[in-house]
Amino acid sequence: MPSFELVVPESFLFIPANLSFISFCFFISFLLSRILKSTILFFVLLISLLSIAYYDIFIKYAIRNYYSFVKMDSQIYAKTPKNSEFKIESLSIIGVYNYPLKYSTALSETEIEEIKELHEYYIEKFIDISTYSYKFNRYIANNERVYLNRNIPLNKNEPARFEVTKKLVDTFLPKIYGKYEYRFVDKQTNIVLATAFNIFFVTSNDKFRNRYLYWNPQKEEDFNLPAIQNFDIIYKRVLIDN
Known part of the structure; x- marks a missing residue:
């Protein structure tokens, strides 16, 4: 049998x-x-x-x-200089946000207009951004400058007045969480106007519950906490709000 x-x-x-x-x-x-x-x-x-x-x-x-x-909105250190229309002069967010290109390896006119619509109301001259596209089975990264409010490129090497940077910093519990730190800097005076954070939580599969309580990698992902960040809040308060 x-x-x-x-x-x-x-x-x-x-x-x-x-x-x-x-x-x-x-x-x-x-x-x-x-x-x-x-x-x-x-x-x-x-x-x-x-x-x-x-x-x-x-x-x-x-x-x-x-x-x-405790930390959500407590990291603004100085007031942002703006013109009479409450706009900042220019901004670089290279490496902070990567704009996905849909049509080619360079910004199309449609994409330029989309970027202008998003940023012209609080930036006077131009914005520097990172872009990426997927062509020929590989990713192509680039940095581009978009001029705003009908400004023309008199000096293409002119640095942006304000810069936002992103850096992965060490934490005291690296196996449990990681942290990206953003810095808002006035490059003309080298004053740090504000900092922001993005906290993300790390998963692993070598704990007691993985060995004896049937926590597989999918369960670890399902029960892991979502990331928490205050970048959007700080960005709005430092660069956009009057």
Whole structure:
């Protein structure tokens, strides 16, 4: 008589395994707290036991809440010089945002008009941007200058008055989260007007829960926290708002 082997997909074991582990943590914490008659001990033990499998998730939530409630809008250091129409002179965002080209390896007239429509109301002269396109099975990157408000290129080598830079900086927990720092600089005076951040959270697959609680790479991605950034807020307040 042929033998049959029942194979249970790991996805079906994920919920029972994690519920069993959490229940075990509750039971041990409750039992010891009753024996020692300490409510505080219950919470200390519970968090400690749960941290065996989920410590990085707790840390990620703490980091995200810290940046959400404490650091979101507190990094503007100086007022941005603007003209009588409340426009900045010129701006470089090379390396910060890469504009995808649709038609060729250079900006088309349609794309130039789109960029003008986005930036003319707060920039007087020009904006320098990064572009990229995918041609011939490879990516082609370039930097381009778009003149705004009918300005003409009298000096093509003229540097932008204001510059936004982006840099990956070290963190004290690099296996849990990473950080991009943006700097808004007045190049005429070398004054840093503001800084902004983009916090992203790192996943790995070598933890206790990956080995014993059926957390595969897809589960890690599903439960990972989304990135948090204040670049859009700082950009608007420093460069656009009057």
